[in-house]
Amino acid sequence: MNVLWVFAHPEPRSLSGALRDDGLRTLRELGHDVRESDLYAMKWNPVVGAADFGAYEQDRLSPDIVAEHEKLRWADAVVVQFPLWWYGLPAILKGWFDRVFVKGFGYGVRGEDGRTLRYGEGRLAGKRAVVVLTAGAREPAMGPRGVNGALADVLFPLHHGTLFYAGMSVLPPVPVFGADRVSGEQFVKARDLLRSRLRALETTEPIPFRTQNSGDYDDDLVLRPDRAPGAEGLAVHLTRAG
Numbered sequence: 714m715n716v717l718w719v720f721a722h723p724e725p726r727s728l729s730g731a732l733r734d735d736g737l738r739t740l741r742e743l744g745h746d747v748r749e750s751d752l753y754a755m756k757w758n759p760v761v762g763a764a765d766f767g768a769y770e771q772d773r774l775s776p777d778i779v780a781e782h783e784k785l786r787w788a789d790a791v792v793v794q795f796p797l798w799w800y801g802l803p804a805i806l807k808g809w810f811d812r813v814f815v816k817g818f819g820y821g822v823r824g825e826d827g828r829t830l831r832y833g834e835g836r837l838a839g840k841r842a843v844v845v846l847t848a849g850a851r852e853p854a855m856g857p858r859g860v861n862g863a864l865a866d867v868l869f870p871l872h873h874g875t876l877f878y879a880g881m882s883v884l885p886p887v888p889v890f891g892a893d894r895v896s897g898e899q900f901v902k903a904r905d906l907l908r909s910r911l912r913a914l915e916t917t918e919p920i921p922f923r924t925q926n927s928g929d930y931d932d933d934l935v936l937r938p939d940r941a942p943g944a945e946g947l948a949v950h951l952t953r954a955g
């Protein structure tokens with residue numbers, strides 16, 4: 714497989730950096746072709762400018778965005794790795810999505826029949842995505858009743874609202890909890906988890922998000938009453954418990 718690894722951490726000698734190094738090595742040993750977008754090393758500009766609007770359709774995208782599109786077209790799978798900062802992505806990574814997933818590429822893509830292709834369909838359909846994250850919170854505190862909110866809920870904007878929106882099949886994430894105090898033993902556990910998940914990159918079942926055009930949603934994009942009857946919240950957008 715062709716795998717693009719998008720990495721957003723300022724310090725290569727961090728826990729995140731060590732996991733990235735091991736992950737890239739693992740993928741190469743497995744025979745995959747790997748390319749990287751190391752956003753801090755690239756000095757990625759995360760700020761959308763006026764010139765970025767309409768640039769895809771008018772074929773005047775800036776070269777840094779064109780280069781990322783080329784990597785994404787090449788990739789069969791994308792690993793998105795970051796430390797969880799304020800419940801979300803480091804700004805540099807948020808700005809990678811803002812600028813790279815532009816109108817006509819990440820959203821606003823129309824099919825031949827004029828329908829908007831999103832939530833399971835789009836330019837990135839057929840590609841896999843997996844999030845690798847470190848978080849200071851311990852695992853129970855990111856569980857269903859944990860004070861941080863459940864991991865699946867915290868990642869919903871990225872998983873569902875960005876990666877799946879653009880068409881990708883999103884695999885369950887690879888989280889490393891309690892990442893501010895990691896013993897040697899815990900590091901080995903985290904590294905081994907990442908290795909095993911990378912080994913299964915081609916075969917892991919994606920998160921079963923409902924596709925927009927599956928018939929599950931009405932014309933207002935509201936889930937039909939006979940799907941997950943009576944239920945509310947983010948989990949209703951799964952076809953079965955994730």
Ligand SMILES: Cc1cc2nc3c(=O)[nH]c(=O)nc-3n(C[C@H](O)[C@H](O)[C@H](O)COP(=O)(O)O)c2cc1C
Pocket residue numbers: 722727728729730795796797798799800801846847848849850861892893
């Ligand atoms: C600006 C900032 C915001 C953070 N916000 C969160 C957060 O919302 N939830 C959490 O669990 N940890 C949070 N943390 C802790 C980081 O996730 C943790 O330090 C990091 O994942 C450790 O991995 P590293 O050594 O590779 O940086 C935050 C850390 C920083 C610096």
